[in-house]
Amino acid sequence: xxxxxxxxxxxxxxxxxxxxALLLAVAPAALVAAPRQTIPLxxxxxxxxxxxxxAAKDHPKAARWLPATVPGYVQTDLIAARITPDPFVGLxxxxxxxxxxxxxxxxxxxxxxxxxxxxxxxxxxxxxxxTFAEVFVNGTKLxxxxxxxxxxxxxxxxxxxxxANEIRIAFKSPLGVLKPVVAGIANPLPGEYxxxxxxxxxxxxxxxxxxxxxxxxxxxxxxxxxxxxPNGAVKVDAWDDAQIxxxxxxxxxxxxxxxxxxxxxxxxxxxxxxxxxxATVTGPGGTPVRASRTVQVAAGENRVAVPLAIADPxxxxxxxxxxxxxxTVTTDVSxxxxxxxxxxxxxxxxxxxLVREKDAIGRxxxxxxxxxxxxxxxxxxxxxxxxxxxxTDARMRSIxxxxxxxxxxxxxxxxxxxxxxDSFFDAADAxxxxxxxxxxxxxxxxxxxxxxxETVRIEAEEQVDRVQAHPSIALxxxxxxxxxxxxxxxxxxxxxxxxxxxERERVGVGMAILFNQVLRDAAERRDxxxxxxxxxxxxxxxxxxxxxxxGDRHYWDVWGGKKPATAYLxxxxxxxxxxxxxxxxxxxxxxxxxxxxxxxxESPVMKAHQKFLKGEGQGRLLDYIRMRYRExxxxxxxxxxxxxxxxxxxxxxxxxxxxxxxxxxxSLYWQLNDVWPGASWSSIDYYGRWKALHFAAxxxxxxxxxxxxxxxxxxxxxxxxxxxxxxxxxRWIVRTIDVTGRELARRENAVSLAPxxxxxxxxxxxxxxxxxxxxxxxxxxxxxxxxxxVASRSLVSALPEKAMALPDPGxxxxxxxxxxxxxxxxxxxxxxxxxxIDFGTxxxxxxxxxxxxLPGESVTVTITGKASTASLKRALRLRxxxxxxxx
Numbered sequence: 001x002x003x004x005x006x007x008x009x010x011x012x013x014x015x016x017x018x019x020x021a022l023l024l025a026v027a028p029a030a031l032v033a034a035p036r037q038t039i040p041l042x043x044x045x046x047x048x049x050x051x052x053x054x055a056a057k058d059h060p061k062a063a064r065w066l067p068a069t070v071p072g073y074v075q076t077d078l079i080a081a082r083i084t085p086d087p088f089v090g091l092x093x094x095x096x097x098x099x100x101x102x103x104x105x106x107x108x109x110x111x112x113x114x115x116x117x118x119x120x121x122x123x124x125x126x127x128x129x130x131t132f133a134e135v136f137v138n139g140t141k142l143x144x145x146x147x148x149x150x151x152x153x154x155x156x157x158x159x160x161x162x163x164a165n166e167i168r169i170a171f172k173s174p175l176g177v178l179k180p181v182v183a184g185i186a187n188p189l190p191g192e193y194x195x196x197x198x199x200x201x202x203x204x205x206x207x208x209x210x211x212x213x214x215x216x217x218x219x220x221x222x223x224x225x226x227x228x229x230p231n232g233a234v235k236v237d238a239w240d241d242a243q244i245x246x247x248x249x250x251x252x253x254x255x256x257x258x259x260x261x262x263x264x265x266x267x268x269x270x271x272x273x274x275x276x277x278x279a280t281v282t283g284p285g286g287t288p289v290r291a292s293r294t295v296q297v298a299a300g301e302n303r304v305a306v307p308l309a310i311a312d313p314x315x316x317x318x319x320x321x322x323x324x325x326x327x328t329v330t331t332d333v334s335x336x337x338x339x340x341x342x343x344x345x346x347x348x349x350x351x352x353x354l355v356r357e358k359d360a361i362g363r364x365x366x367x368x369x370x371x372x373x374x375x376x377x378x379x380x381x382x383x384x385x386x387x388x389x390x391x392t393d394a395r396m397r398s399i400x401x402x403x404x405x406x407x408x409x410x411x412x413x414x415x416x417x418x419x420x421x422d423s424f425f426d427a428a429d430a431x432x433x434x435x436x437x438x439x440x441x442x443x444x445x446x447x448x449x450x451x452x453x454e455t456v457r458i459e460a461e462e463q464v465d466r467v468q469a470h471p472s473i474a475l476x477x478x479x480x481x482x483x484x485x486x487x488x489x490x491x492x493x494x495x496x497x498x499x500x501x502x503e504r505e506r507v508g509v510g511m512a513i514l515f516n517q518v519l520r521d522a523a524e525r526r527d528x529x530x531x532x533x534x535x536x537x538x539x540x541x542x543x544x545x546x547x548x549x550x551g552d553r554h555y556w557d558v559w560g561g562k563k564p565a566t567a568y569l570x571x572x573x574x575x576x577x578x579x580x581x582x583x584x585x586x587x588x589x590x591x592x593x594x595x596x597x598x599x600x601x602e603s604p605v606m607k608a609h610q611k612f613l614k615g616e617g618q619g620r621l622l623d624y625i626r627m628r629y630r631e632x633x634x635x636x637x638x639x640x641x642x643x644x645x646x647x648x649x650x651x652x653x654x655x656x657x658x659x660x661x662x663x664x665x666x667s668l669y670w671q672l673n674d675v676w677p678g679a680s681w682s683s684i685d686y687y688g689r690w691k692a693l694h695f696a697a698x699x700x701x702x703x704x705x706x707x708x709x710x711x712x713x714x715x716x717x718x719x720x721x722x723x724x725x726x727x728x729x730x731r732w733i734v735r736t737i738d739v740t741g742r743e744l745a746r747r748e749n750a751v752s753l754a755p756x757x758x759x760x761x762x763x764x765x766x767x768x769x770x771x772x773x774x775x776x777x778x779x780x781x782x783x784x785x786x787x788x789x790v791a792s793r794s795l796v797s798a799l800p801e802k803a804m805a806l807p808d809p810g811x812x813x814x815x816x817x818x819x820x821x822x823x824x825x826x827x828x829x830x831x832x833x834x835x836x837i838d839f840g841t842x843x844x845x846x847x848x849x850x851x852x853x854l855p856g857e858s859v860t861v862t863i864t865g866k867a868s869t870a871s872l873k874r875a876l877r878l879r880x881x882x883x884x885x886x887x
Contacts, residue, residue: 034119036239036341041108041167045070047077047229050103050170059083059098065107071128071389073229074104074171087386088676088686089593091608093223097197100216100226103176106169110236112160120240120270122157124167128232128389131212132172138165147211148231149419149440149459171228175199178206187499189445189507190491192416193218196614203491207444211455214416214442215383220612221671221680225386231418232389241335242269242297247343249329249469251351251529252307259313259349263306265331269297276334279306284314284325306331315370316348316471318409319432320703320723322370324348326429329469348429348471354531356540362549363542365575366665367474367531369434373756375658375723376434376666377701378403378410379683380578383417386675395688396420397427399673402684406694407701410434412536412577412668415480416442419463428472435472436577436668438536439463439519441479445486445495448510453518460522468527476523476532478515481554483535484545486511516541536577552666554578558649559620559681564627565649566712572660579653580670582612582621583646583693584639585677585685591841592687593677599635609678617679624649628800629881636840640879642679643692644834647850650683650693651700655707655794658700659719661758669697687843692836692850699792704728704753708782708794716769716796718761718782722753729753731785732761736769738777739807739831739882741855745771766798776805779831781854795833795852806833806882809853813876815869818862822869825860826878828853835859836879842867 047068049056056063061083068077075096078084087096116122124135130148134141137159145152159165182188182204191205196218200206207217218224237243245266252260263279275297282288291308314325329345355366355373367374384391384399403411411428413420415438428435439460446452467473486492486508496504515534523532534540539551546553552575557563559581568579584590590599598605601622607615625632625641628648632638650669657667674686683694699705703723710716722728733748753759769780780796797804810829817823824837824846832853837846844865851859863872 033240033242033335033338033340035339036237036243038125039236039238041110041234041236042070045106045108047074047104047106050105053102055098055102068106068229069390070106070230070234071232073130073227073231073387073389075099075225075227075229076387076390077229087223087225090595090598090605093225093608094197096225097199100228101173101175101199102228103173104171104228106171106230108167110160110165110167112162112165114162116236116238117157117160117162119157119238121155121238122160123153123237123239124156125235125237126152126230126232127234128230129169129171130227130229130231131174131210132177134170136166136168136170147455147459148213149211149463150455151232151462153237169230173228174210174212174226175206178209181209182206187495187503189447190485190489190495191217191444192442193220196224205444209447211440211459213383213388213418213440214444215675216386218611219382219416220617221382221678221682222611222675223386227387229389240340241271241273242267242275242333242340244331244333244341244343245301246465247329247331247345248465248526249345249347250527251349254313254315254349254351257312259310261308261310261349263291263308263329263331265304265306265333265343267297267302267304267333269299269302272296272298273335276332277304277306278332278334279308280330281308281310282328282330283310284327310349313349316350316429317372317432318369318374318434319404320407320409321372321432321725324430324432324471326471345469346426346429347469350471352474352530354475354533361663362547362574363539363551364665365551366662367434369474372725373662374409374434374665375661375756376410376436376575376668377654377658378408378412378433378668379672379697380412380414380668380670381672382414383675384673388418393421393423393427396424398688399684400424400427400431400433402688402690402694403672404431404433406683406697407703408433408697410436410474410666410668411672412436413438414442414671415440415477415536422467425467425470425472429470433472434474435470436475436477436536437473438477438480441482443479443481443485445492445507446482446511446514448506448513453510453514456514457518457522460519461526464522464526468530473527473530476519476527476530477536477538478519478532478534480536482511483515484537484554487544488546512541548573550574552577558653559624562620562623564712565652566710568649568653569656569709569711572663573657574664575666576653576657576664577666577668578670579650580681581624581646581649582617582679582681583642583691584621584679585674585682585691586689587636587639588839588841588843589677589685589687589689590639601632601635601638606679609676611678611680621645621679626802628802630802636838637879640836640838643836643850644881646681647692647696648834651696652709654697654700655705655721656709658705658721659707659709659717659758659760661721661756669693689845690849692834695848695850702792704730704784704786705792706732706782706784706794708734708780708796710796710798714766714798715763716766716780717763720751720753720759720761720784722755722757724753725755727752727755728786730791733783733785734761734764734769734780735783736771736773736778736780737831737854738773739779739805739855741830744773744778745769769796770798775799776803793852801833801881806880807831809835809878809880809882811878813878815873822863822872823860824863824872824876825858826853827858828855830855831882833881834879837861838877838879839863839867839872839875840877842871842875844872
């Protein structure tokens, strides 16, 4: 459901930019108050370099007015005009840096009719301006903006005239504004990543001092592109005597027999009046519940609460636990018998509780939804694109649907990006995905001045008001790694030593006020049904952040600290909210940004699309491959082995976390998606292609699973996992086989899986599992069998795969058609470890992939994408850790 929420009148600002011929169709003025009218201003905008900008010498075409997209960024308009090349291709990232260092003007023409000018208020509303901007109407300044995460609104009526009106937005370069400021600070605040473009001195980042998406400054998975432009919708909002500024839906109490809700509206009136507020809640079956209040309002802001009770509510459940029924809340405000404004929200009824019980090892971190203890299974979401305004609703929904398809029930919105639109939460509501939503702080130490704190307060209140009705929101979190970084990161330690005790105290207290008071108040007061958490990782200020025994953890000893993936097995954290391993994207994606001559592990293009340690992550990938797997035979084999390494490692960690239940209650790997095509921690690449990790996640996040985790000491723990709310009758089997399928040993037993549990089967030494078998050819196979079907399987070997004698699987393939799509059946004669069904650079995907096939087993997959069966047959390569065969 679309939502309109405009800032309180004391905060109203906006800016429009880019030239547009805008025709506003407005009803004739009436003698009584007319309904509020919101008219999008999307077409006809233009953009150019600001007059006198030094970049005009090298880019003269950009100094002329060009077509612009709103909402959007200058950068995408220049790419569309072929003034600057696509920064995602080759080494082109460097060629776009000048854009963010320049100043820009947008212009549009608003054709105002007499009827429009007869309205009491004609507000210009900007849902986003990124970042330093001034808006002019007919040459007169209307407002100034300095926060890309806020909505800006101002009454433009005094500046409008009948006919054509010029709207101009003047954007200043964020570097141009802030570099002189930072240059004058003896000890600037630590930020996130030093510039890779040479436009900021090392250790003197401007990013801490601006409310702008932090990833624009570059991250270890994405490019540095300092976007400039109107990053949100621009519209005219015409009203007379009163309008609804915000609409919130609060759950006061929920029982099986009744849900008590409060519909709260903030009404802005320009005079004292009597208004009627009608609230209607319509359930999934179409039955409405109505309530009404008649109140006196004064000029200015007025809060009105309308209570309602819903009998026998249909509860919203996370995926895997029940259905996702939704209710529509409609609120009308009437004056003198006429409806002057109407707002709607989509909501769901559920309870969310964060349980923090003390025990012998610390304090827990357990989310309960509708009283059911949740084990959170999922991943971290970074922004969908380097150019966020261009992301479609369909693209967002596709990524979320892929998350659900991998048996995820939670997504964490990472704090270094941007606040996501209502349509994102609509999709999460419908899919049953719980959302952990960070406020947009990516890691930089924050200023402590009052002006900064005040703009963040307004930002947070607007954003919570806008989306709080969505049942998918399960947790608000103050920041990403700001608190843990302040405690332990080396640049923070050096900063604290330089500035001395007094400044150190001011900075530390300022962050505590921001994250434990300002943001906590915005979340808890405006979305009281949802818990607030001051940061990730955090212990809620009960102790040090990022500890196994208390709160959530970000564990980077694996990858960042170069430890092997088996280090995941060393502890049971309360809630693992970040951990990860990198991999390359598929060759089909690599072909979109590189040429065959670039297909080398450390070619300039590959290193440019590897942001970890400024390209040195390619060597880290190779190190992790070499820990367990063979030396890559060629570049395509390197791509394949990187994905196997990533999938195997995260599977080991995720299943261990699930086996640690109830001590551990969540496992969110880093990361779900990409902002551009390149090497990263994602399981779905920029073009939506599943890596091996995402296929593995569908299995290791399945509702019931068996975990067999071997430590380097030579002991393997086997556990049975169930997210079901009822007992499940099953049988576990642990057998030892060789690569030809010959069974060497077997253990099994019937079991009833307890609800919402992890149960240990036993711990086995290598001698227990493998006896005198040749460990170069022997595997232990742990299986969970339900209703005669293998529901889950784990393979364990005593040696790393590089030390084993893995055979040619002897594949037999057969092509057919299923529902008009090509279908491929693959049968393994001998063990196929880590089978990847590879079609090279063809833009296609198999319905299942990254499989272990035991001798004699088959798998049938359908192929989606634009390719003929003949081209699929020619391109097919079946990759395994044992042998590679063209078919």
